[in-house]
Amino acid sequence: MGYGRKRTVLLIRNGYLIDPEGGHTGPGQLLMAKDRVVAVLGPNEPVNAGMLERTLDAKGCLVTPAFLDLHAHLREPGFEHKEDIASGLKSAVAGGFGYVCAMPNTSPVNDNPIVTHYLLQKAKALGLSELLPVGAATLSQKGERLTDFHALLKAGCVGFSDDGRSIDDPLVFQDALIYTGQLDTVLFEHAESKRLGGYRGIHAGIVAASLGLEGSSALSETAVVARDVEILRHAKGRLHLTHISAKGSLSYVRTAKEEGLGLSVDVTPHHLLLTEEALAGFNTTPKVNPPLRMEEDRLALLHALKEGLIDAIATDHAPHTQREKDTYFEDAPPGVIGFESAFPALYGLVEKGELGLEKLVSLLSIGPAGVFGIKGIGLKQGSLPNLGVWRVLKEPSPLPPARYSKGKNCPFVGVETKIKLQAFIADGRVVYEHERGFGA
Amino acid sequence: MKPVPHFLDIAPLRLELLERLIERGFFFKRIAREAPERLKSPLCMEKRLVLLFFEPSTRTRTSFSLAAKQLGFDLQPLEPGSMSLVKGEKLVENFLNLGKLGFDVAVVRHPSSGALHFLSRHIGVSLVNAGDGCHAHPSQALLDLMTIKERFGELKGLRVGIVGDVAKSRVARSDIHALKKFGATVSLIGPPHFVPDTLEGPGVKVSHDLDGLLKGLDVLVMLRIQTERAAYDPLLSLSWYREAYAITLDRFSSLPGHAIVLHPGPVSLGIEMDEEVLKLDRCLSYTQVENGVFARMAVLEWAMEGRGRCC
Numbered sequence: 023m024g025y026g027r028k029r030t031v032l033l034i035r036n037g038y039l040i041d042p043e044g045g046h047t048g049p050g051q052l053l054m055a056k057d058r059v060v061a062v063l064g065p066n067e068p069v070n071a072g073m074l075e076r077t078l079d080a081k082g083c084l085v086t087p088a089f090l091d092l093h094a095h096l097r098e099p100g101f102e103h104k105e106d107i108a109s110g111l112k113s114a115v116a117g118g119f120g121y122v123c124a125m126p127n128t129s130p131v132n133d134n135p136i137v138t139h140y141l142l143q144k145a146k147a148l149g150l151s152e153l154l155p156v157g158a159a160t161l162s163q164k165g166e167r168l169t170d171f172h173a174l175l176k177a178g179c180v181g182f183s184d185d186g187r188s189i190d191d192p193l194v195f196q197d198a199l200i201y202t203g204q205l206d207t208v209l210f211e212h213a214e215s216k217r218l219g220g221y222r223g224i225h226a227g228i229v230a231a232s233l234g235l236e237g238s239s240a241l242s243e244t245a246v247v248a249r250d251v252e253i254l255r256h257a258k259g260r261l262h263l264t265h266i267s268a269k270g271s272l273s274y275v276r277t278a279k280e281e282g283l284g285l286s287v288d289v290t291p292h293h294l295l296l297t298e299e300a301l302a303g304f305n306t307t308p309k310v311n312p313p314l315r316m317e318e319d320r321l322a323l324l325h326a327l328k329e330g331l332i333d334a335i336a337t338d339h340a341p342h343t344q345r346e347k348d349t350y351f352e353d354a355p356p357g358v359i360g361f362e363s364a365f366p367a368l369y370g371l372v373e374k375g376e377l378g379l380e381k382l383v384s385l386l387s388i389g390p391a392g393v394f395g396i397k398g399i400g401l402k403q404g405s406l407p408n409l410g411v412w413r414v415l416k417e418p419s420p421l422p423p424a425r426y427s428k429g430k431n432c433p434f435v436g437v438e439t440k441i442k443l444q445a446f447i448a449d450g451r452v453v454y455e456h457e458r459g460f461g462a
Numbered sequence: 463m464k465p466v467p468h469f470l471d472i473a474p475l476r477l478e479l480l481e482r483l484i485e486r487g488f489f490f491k492r493i494a495r496e497a498p499e500r501l502k503s504p505l506c507m508e509k510r511l512v513l514l515f516f517e518p519s520t521r522t523r524t525s526f527s528l529a530a531k532q533l534g535f536d537l538q539p540l541e542p543g544s545m546s547l548v549k550g551e552k553l554v555e556n557f558l559n560l561g562k563l564g565f566d567v568a569v570v571r572h573p574s575s576g577a578l579h580f581l582s583r584h585i586g587v588s589l590v591n592a593g594d595g596c597h598a599h600p601s602q603a604l605l606d607l608m609t610i611k612e613r614f615g616e617l618k619g620l621r622v623g624i625v626g627d628v629a630k631s632r633v634a635r636s637d638i639h640a641l642k643k644f645g646a647t648v649s650l651i652g653p654p655h656f657v658p659d660t661l662e663g664p665g666v667k668v669s670h671d672l673d674g675l676l677k678g679l680d681v682l683v684m685l686r687i688q689t690e691r692a693a694y695d696p697l698l699s700l701s702w703y704r705e706a707y708a709i710t711l712d713r714f715s716s717l718p719g720h721a722i723v724l725h726p727g728p729v730s731l732g733i734e735m736d737e738e739v740l741k742l743d744r745c746l747s748y749t750q751v752e753n754g755v756f757a758r759m760a761v762l763e764w765a766m767e768g769r770g771r772c773c
Contacts, residue, residue, distance in 0.1 A: 231660040232473075234575040234597030234635055304576035350553075350577040352595075 029055040031450045033069055037080030037411060041401040042087065042384035052085065052401065052409070054450040059405040078452060080411050083444050084379075087399050088120025088151075088408035089386040091361070092288050093185070093210075093264050093336035096122070096153070099140065100129025105341040105428045107144045107153065110361075113339070113427035114151045115446045115454050117361035118386075118410035121396075122151050123336075125185040126158040133158035133169045135177035142178050150453060150460075154180040154394075159198050159209060165189050171201045180394050183210035185264065186311075188246050190216070192253060199259035203284075208260040208393060213246040213271070214238070214312050223309035223356045225298040227316055233304060235351060240268035240319070243312050247271040251278045251285065260284040262393055265338050267293045267312040269322035276331060286393045288336040289323050291364045292433055294371070296320070300433060306347050306354035308433040310338070324376065327385065334390035335382075337364050341429025359429040365412070366421055366439040373440060407450040415440045425459075468582045468589045469761050471598045472639040479764075480607070480643060486760035487608050487753065494532075494756070501759075502534035505766040510564055511535040515571040515592065516542050521727055521751060522592050522602070526569045529758035535567070553577070557585045567765050570594075575632075588765040596630045602726055603636035605757035607644070609750050610681055613722055617644035623675055624648060625707055626685030626734055627656045633726045634685060638666055649675055652707055656687075672707050676716040684709055684725045684734050700733060710736050714744075722746050 032054040039050045039062070049065040063069060096110035105113075114122045124141060126132035132141065138155050145153035157179035161167045165184060174182070182198065188211060189195040195211075202209045214220035219242050224230045226237030247263060251274045254261045263275070266287050278285040292310060297317050300308040308314055326332050340357025347354050365386065371377040391399045398406040418438035423430060446454040454460055472480070493500055511530045515523055523539075530537045560568060567588045570578055575595030582589050593599045611617055622641055628634045628650045641648050642665045649667045650657045662668045669675055676682075687703070709723060717723075723739060725747040731737050739745055 226658075226660065228660050228663070231629070231658065232635070234595050234630075234632055236596070304579050348580075350572075350574045350580040352574045352576075 031075045033077045037085040040086045040383045042388045054407040056450040084412040086383045086410045087387045089118050090121040090390040091119045092123050092390045094122050094339040096124045109428050111150045113361040120408035123154045127186045131158045138177035156181050156183050159184045181208040185212045196253050196257045199257035203259035210262045215242045215246050218242040221311050225313040225315045227298045229298040243268045244270040247274045263287045265290045269319045286333040288334040290338045304351045311356045335385045344430045347431050359427050359432050362424045363434040367434040369441045409447040411445040413444040466588045470591045472600045472603050472636045477643050483760045487756040490756040490759045501532045507534035509566045511567045512565050513539045513569045517571050525754040528755045554584045561587050599632040599636050602633050603640040605754040608753045620646040620680045622681040623679045624683045625651045627687050630688045682723045711738050
């Protein structure tokens with residue numbers, strides 16, 4: 023056999039492979055080493071299983087590459103009661119995510135290499151998902167002075183963001199973009215204007231009007247997106263707009279992409295699946311920034327997704343404890359958790375014929391990887407040996423609460439799904455199985 | 463935790479209950495005139511009621527106090543002081559303590575929309591909403607219904623205009639729900655930042671032209687501009703607002719001869735309403751104050767029906 027049998031460790035048999043690049047979608051087998059996919063074989067091709075540490079029978083399962091989440095809050099250091107790196111990365115694995123971008127709004131903020139090193143060291147010791155630190159764009163995320171992008175990149179950061187808020191000062195924003203061009207990195211922007219009524223966690227629509235809550239209009243996002251695109255046009259560089267929510271933002275994205283500017287965008291599962299109606303009765307769980315908007319926004323995002331205007335789906339996994347969310351609306355912190363529910367909830371779109379399965383897998387894997395130019399995510403010979411094995415259920419079953427995240431603020435609990443993660447493979451090893459958890 | 467009745471919002475209440483409460487309010491009004499010594503209700507005697515206002519209030523607070531006293535409640539006004547601005551968890555703790563102290567009813571005003579809904583999920587004291595943020599002021603709606611019904615006998619088919627800062631008005635929200643239940647139609651009138659299109663719905667129209675509507679209104683509800691609820695005041699020109707939306711004698715004369723004017727108070731004289739209008743017979747803002755006590759008696763009595771002492 024020509025594929026270096028001494029180094030092979032795992033065979034996945036009888037699965038249905040979903041290659042987001044379209045090459046190997048269909049029944050097949052995967053032979054893995056610790057550092058790569060060694061071979062992709064047809065369903066009946068003979069394999070010398072004698073040298074394997076393990077064979078995983080994936081009958082009735084889809085096999086996908088591990089997903090990459092561009093946007094997550096792991097809360098450590100500083101807010102370990104909400105989540106820590108261990109609970110967060112376990113939750114990520116249980117949702118099929120093998121690579122997680124950790125936003126810098128921790129305490130202390132990840133605005134210097136010491137924090138970056140701390141994050142990487144902790145994550146590495148776990149041997150689960152790979153943590154991709156996103157450094158703060160400005161010191162303490164105050165929006166005033168840029169951080170040392172060069173030093174943070176050397177420490178292992180993959181990009182920069184003041185996530186949780188926009189960079190309001192147009193000059194600071196412009197300078198950050200100029201640096202991304204010089205240093206070949208990317209600036210993530212949470213496009214929302216406080217001054218124009220952003221950050222209220224509920225759309226300024228009929229639900230807010232009837233509850234007597236001040237909402238955030240679409241303008242609080244679109245005005246910032248418009249400014250960002252205009253500055254990008256002049257500064258060049260690489261900009262990534264995260265969790266866009268308003269239909270009106272899409273025209274700016276379209277223009278920028280047509281002009282060939284360095285722009286990419288992601289949307290979240292909650293903005294794709296839910297609307298302002300979810301907040302009726304002062305429900306604080308789906309209180310998020312930017313807020314869940316109207317059905318026409320949701321449909322426009324979905325359409326843009328199919329069209330290829332949107333590059334990726336990112337969860338914006340933002341854990342809070344039950345106690346923190348169980349309060350009156352204005353007092354409740356914004357954010358929902360997303361790792362464990364993302365694919366099962368989004369799979370509903372596939373079931374309803376609203377999104378192709380390969381397209382969905384692509385938006386969770388090579389789509390986000392493309393934002394950084396990360397190579398190797400896929401199901402090809404030589405791909406990274408990180409995979410999710412998803413059992414397709416015969417009958418729909420309600421999504422349970424998150425098993426591993428400390429956050430209990432999931433808006434999809436109880437939503438019917440026909441898929442669940444059966445196993446997860448990291449570095450060619452089965453690190454998680456539904457029945458056994460991480461104990462194996 | 464035993465379920466207890468809460469009076470939080472007009473929206474979920476059945477029409478029959480609202481009708482019953484209105485009739486009960488009229489009953490109390492009659493008894494107060496004929497035999498005030500009979501006002502005390504055996505359901506309320508010796509029961510403990512606490513007034514908790516996390517926002518300033520004169521007439522609502524006084525009105526609830528009088529209502530409670532006349533029904534025979536053991537009334538405890540509590541100064542929130544250190545309790546004000548507390549976070550949700552702390553707020554619940556404070557209320558749990560009230561339950562332990564043997565309170566049966568808490569009349570609460572809070573600056574945050576939905577604060578009482580949240581509390582009602584955690585505590586066993588009956589809550590009566592005296593105003594939460596911009597969300598609801600159900601006892602005000604009840605007294606408005608009483609006042610309108612007293613004049614017209616019937617609410618169905620009435621055309622009601624609500625003028626002013628509707629977006630920030632809990633009175634307007636509760637009035638809208640109440641009036642719609644009785645089959646009245648509502649026009650919300652004011653400049654766009656006070657009356658956004660999102661407020662429109664079945665039976666509710668949004669308009670920016672008061673003069674165009676005056677001839678077709680039976681009831682005009684004037685609201686105060688709530689500068690204290692805005693982080694910043696978008697209304698730069700009061701003189702313009704006055705010119706376009708104030709109820710002056712001139713405008714009053716454009717209303718049909720049977721039409722009435724209401725104002726939940728406090729009135730900003732010379733801004734949304736002129737003093738000459740306030741003095742007219744068909745301006746019922748003082749009747750509203752009077753009816754307020756009886757409407758609130760009906761609410762407090764209802765809260766005590768079918769329940770023993772809690773916790």
